[in-house]
Amino acid sequence: MAVPENIQANLQENPYLDITDLTYDGTETQNIAIGYDFEDPADNDPVLTYNRYRSKDGEVFCFDMQGRLCKYEKTDLTEMEKAETASAQSTSAKPAKTREQLQQISQNVAESLLQEDLPLEVEGYGCGEYLVTNESTVKENESPFSAIVDLDNSGEVKQLSVSYNTLSVPIDYDYFEQKLEAYVAEAKQTWDILDYTVDTRYQQIGNKVYAMYTVTFREAAKEPDGVYFCECVGFTQDVSDIAVEE
Numbered sequence: 001m002a003v004p005e006n007i008q009a010n011l012q013e014n015p016y017l018d019i020t021d022l023t024y025d026g027t028e029t030q031n032i033a034i035g036y037d038f039e040d041p042a043d044n045d046p047v048l049t050y051n052r053y054r055s056k057d058g059e060v061f062c063f064d065m066q067g068r069l070c071k072y073e074k075t076d077l078t079e080m081e082k083a084e085t086a087s088a089q090s091t092s093a094k095p096a097k098t099r100e101q102l103q104q105i106s107q108n109v110a111e112s113l114l115q116e117d118l119p120l121e122v123e124g125y126g127c128g129e130y131l132v133t134n135e136s137t138v139k140e141n142e143s144p145f146s147a148i149v150d151l152d153n154s155g156e157v158k159q160l161s162v163s164y165n166t167l168s169v170p171i172d173y174d175y176f177e178q179k180l181e182a183y184v185a186e187a188k189q190t191w192d193i194l195d196y197t198v199d200t201r202y203q204q205i206g207n208k209v210y211a212m213y214t215v216t217f218r219e220a221a222k223e224p225d226g227v228y229f230c231e232c233v234g235f236t237q238d239v240s241d242i243a244v245e246e
Helices: 077-081 085-093 098-112 173-190
Strands: 023-031 047-055 060-063 068-074 121-126 129-134 147-153 157-163 193-205 208-219 229-237
Touching: 023 060, 023 068, 098 121, 098 129, 098 147, 098 157, 121 157, 173 193, 173 208, 173 229
Parallel strands: none
Antiparallel strands: 023 047, 047 060, 060 068, 068 157, 121 129, 129 147, 147 157, 193 208, 208 229
16 A cells, blocks of 8 residues: 555655554554543543554554554564564664763754644654644643654654644633633632643544643642642533634
């Protein structure tokens, strides 16, 4: 099989990944809210669905329904473990890149996945991994783009995990804020809450918007600064219930 249908055009001649000879291998899902308890339990464990393809060399490519690359693995993880020694030997002949060079390669790889120009920032994420995102400049009513790029010492891509803005409608902030305030008010009836902070993520799957909150509470205790604990809570809203301004 040649290039899959509906793959965005900028990927078809990508300098880092070869998608010219892929075979369809079913679908794959990704849970976007592991550990979150939604107001309606029926909304727990929401998943994104990808089309999975394999190359003749065993590489795995996963594309979303818009044709965007969301996941790449050089080989199956089991095969990667088996090939660790051979890979180390083959790459040892190639000159190792500096950290600065690997950061730049990571940014270049992320940019090659996008159809538009975004102001991206890079930071170390793990051993050989780099997080590339536009989170600091993301616009209102958008979710950030982020890519975790895993490189070997020579700068070749081993794995990719990518998320995009999935929102097609404005976020109804008032609706979700009321939901969150009601949740916090109920929490204050259970615990002696001094204050709290919130980290928020929004995603859309089909006709439903998911708001996911990681709430860090500071509870009164014998300790002078109190005791901190986190709760992960979520709320949803149907797209049909969102008022769109003309």
